[in-house]
Amino acid sequence: MGVALGSSARAWRLGGMLGMYRYKEFAMANRKGLMLAAAICALGSFAVIFPAHATDDDGAARAERWKALQQAIFGDRKVHDGGGVIELDAPSRALDAALVPIGLHLTGDMPIKAVYLVIDNNPSPLAAHITFGPKADPRSMKLRVRVNEYTFMHAIAETQDGKLYVTEKFVKAAGGCSAPAGSDDQEALKDIGRMKLKLLGDFAAGKPIQAQLMIRHPNFNGMQMNQITRYYTPPRFIRSTEVTYEDSEVFHLESDISLSTDPVIIFGFVPHAKGKLKVAIRDSEDATFGRSFDVPEPAT
Amino acid sequence: MVGAPLLSRRDVLLGGGCLCCLPGFAASADSSTGAFATEEIAPGIHIRRGADEVATARNAGGIANIGFILGREAVAVADPGGSLSDGARLRETIRQVTKLPICYVILSHVHPDHIFGADAFEQDKPTFVGHTRLPYALAQRGEYYRGRLDQILGKGKAGPVVVPTMLVSDRAEIDLGGRVLSLTAHPTAHTDCDLSVSDRQTGTLLPADLLFVRHVPSLDGSITGWLKELAALKALPAKRAVPGHGPAQVSWPSGAADLERYLDVLLRETRQAVAKGMEIGEAVQVVAQSERGKWALFDEYHGHNVTKAFKELEWE
Numbered sequence: 261m262g263v264a265l266g267s268s269a270r271a272w273r274l275g276g277m278l279g280m281y282r283y284k285e286f287a288m289a290n291r292k293g294l295m296l297a298a299a300i301c302a303l304g305s306f307a308v309i310f311p312a313h314a315t316d317d318d319g320a321a322r323a324e325r326w327k328a329l330q331q332a333i334f335g336d337r338k339v340h341d342g343g344g345v346i347e348l349d350a351p352s353r354a355l356d357a358a359l360v361p362i363g364l365h366l367t368g369d370m371p372i373k374a375v376y377l378v379i380d381n382n383p384s385p386l387a388a389h390i391t392f393g394p395k396a397d398p399r400s401m402k403l404r405v406r407v408n409e410y411t412f413m414h415a416i417a418e419t420q421d422g423k424l425y426v427t428e429k430f431v432k433a434a435g436g437c438s439a440p441a442g443s444d445d446q447e448a449l450k451d452i453g454r455m456k457l458k459l460l461g462d463f464a465a466g467k468p469i470q471a472q473l474m475i476r477h478p479n480f481n482g483m484q485m486n487q488i489t490r491y492y493t494p495p496r497f498i499r500s501t502e503v504t505y506e507d508s509e510v511f512h513l514e515s516d517i518s519l520s521t522d523p524v525i526i527f528g529f530v531p532h533a534k535g536k537l538k539v540a541i542r543d544s545e546d547a548t549f550g551r552s553f554d555v556p557e558p559a560t
Numbered sequence: 561m562v563g564a565p566l567l568s569r570r571d572v573l574l575g576g577g578c579l580c581c582l583p584g585f586a587a588s589a590d591s592s593t594g595a596f597a598t599e600e601i602a603p604g605i606h607i608r609r610g611a612d613e614v615a616t617a618r619n620a621g622g623i624a625n626i627g628f629i630l631g632r633e634a635v636a637v638a639d640p641g642g643s644l645s646d647g648a649r650l651r652e653t654i655r656q657v658t659k660l661p662i663c664y665v666i667l668s669h670v671h672p673d674h675i676f677g678a679d680a681f682e683q684d685k686p687t688f689v690g691h692t693r694l695p696y697a698l699a700q701r702g703e704y705y706r707g708r709l710d711q712i713l714g715k716g717k718a719g720p721v722v723v724p725t726m727l728v729s730d731r732a733e734i735d736l737g738g739r740v741l742s743l744t745a746h747p748t749a750h751t752d753c754d755l756s757v758s759d760r761q762t763g764t765l766l767p768a769d770l771l772f773v774r775h776v777p778s779l780d781g782s783i784t785g786w787l788k789e790l791a792a793l794k795a796l797p798a799k800r801a802v803p804g805h806g807p808a809q810v811s812w813p814s815g816a817a818d819l820e821r822y823l824d825v826l827l828r829e830t831r832q833a834v835a836k837g838m839e840i841g842e843a844v845q846v847v848a849q850s851e852r853g854k855w856a857l858f859d860e861y862h863g864h865n866v867t868k869a870f871k872e873l874e875w876e
Binding site for chain 2: 349351355356359361363402404456458460461470472474476522524526
């Protein structure tokens, strides 16, 4: 699994972009490349907005890239057209490349066990792998991601019986990866692991409800320069987010350097009575952050 | 090789002022050499009104309000402009007015439309003055801005990144001979490195991009911080102010009313969107839409402002 999240996290620790060598299109496998990326990237979060960095990629090159990614992630498994199964909601032009809101919506009747989000042109393309547990309402999930340059995004649904369905969207954005997490690295780490949970609306027992989980974490991706030292801030990002309700799984998210600073995840779950929604997070430094939220008595 | 890239207004957002409102400017915008028209808005304070446009090869980045202040012994430049040629033309304009040495070049904040003309004044060996956080901001973004300006304006038109040699962390004064300018380094507001200038002698405030008039504001710092700093600026005993974008001068503090209304609406409606559990993408569609039509370049900046405000306010 060339782009398995766990191994790419390790690759980051060991040698920065080394894990990315297999994608020859990424000319940022060395320091110089990183600096170039940093320069190109400074875009999204700066209010003085320049045109996004358009690549010279033509359609054929993009298709080729996706083919390679598909092979790396799914091997020889057939990937079907996702029409009527999965929809990917993303702005065609992002307002802030460091914070691109993404919606993953399941529209069919087939039971889905997992969803993948691939940002083809990002340094680490597999941005998220979500598996759903028995307490999930998987129909709608929202994330915020960084986008490094004009790219196709692919969302793939995996059914319980192992079939894959894909949909794609082209997103014009650039610079999200090197946009600084804040003006001060230490400041950004101060609050790390703080969480907030908000239930979006009232619920009744056994009926699905959406919830918003906010996590303070700089999600340093190794492409952000510390302005004072001029060194790149070492990567430190959330690798896994596990959410349970009454100790039964809602979802498990494996993520990578593409999640935005201070990630916000909107997800659905099905509460039956008042109970505890627990969140367990592990980052690339193997630091863990846990929080338990009381979900009140359902409305009757 | 990028020739003369054709960039849509939506694509290239640098900030600007309304060209169409100023007769005579449009003609001069085409040429990139020679002195340009300035207005003496108060005795010894000369302002070039920037175009309400985004930076293009045609306007050579001359989109911010920039100018100079004359003392008895020295000249201070308050913002050197958006490109090497913008700065050079400002210098020529100064030389038509006075032979006094240009001793100070004030860099109001990190945005390129204000400071990339600085190198045109290198020959004068001035003191380059900036906010104490400006060097960090330049380290972060300077080369990136320059690279983009190379593509937009043409290679080498931007000039090198000039780092301030005099840093202001709170307040400072510079003496031009019979005229003392007060400098204030602000906490995070429009950006995290805003420096304002005030001239007590004429009651003139130069807040640069802490004040936008007609041209939609661009938020790159903190919405709550900006409102706070704006309130403090309004309390200053100034009669007039020079917006960073918009007319060359407005009366003060009444000239802050539109900006304050915009920021208030943005703050209030973004907070409401957060409280309703909206995601950023939805908030961008609905927040402060009542302001559309009241500002030039609204569509170019507003969505980004909402995103920025949302990120700040959702953790309150």
